[in-house]
Amino acid sequence: MAEEKKPVKKKKVVKPYEKRRACPKCGPGVSLAEHKERRSCGKCGYSEKK
Numbered sequence: 817m818a819e820e821k822k823p824v825k826k827k828k829v830v831k832p833y834e835k836r837r838a839c840p841k842c843g844p845g846v847s848l849a850e851h852k853e854r855r856s857c858g859k860c861g862y863s864e865k866k
């Protein structure tokens with residue numbers, strides 16, 4: 817009996833974790849929220865232009 821060809825397993829492409837900028841005020845534990853033109857911290861309100 818011929819062996820059935822195994823379907824090629826699709827390699828799951830793992831996206832490299834998007835590095836988020838940490839809030840300079842709150843520290844590395846708090847990342848800034850991404851906006852179109854800026855990033856902002858929801859904790860302290862810090863924001864910076866991209």
Ligand SMILES: [Zn+2]
Nearest residue numbers: 839842857860
């Ligand atoms: Zn902050």
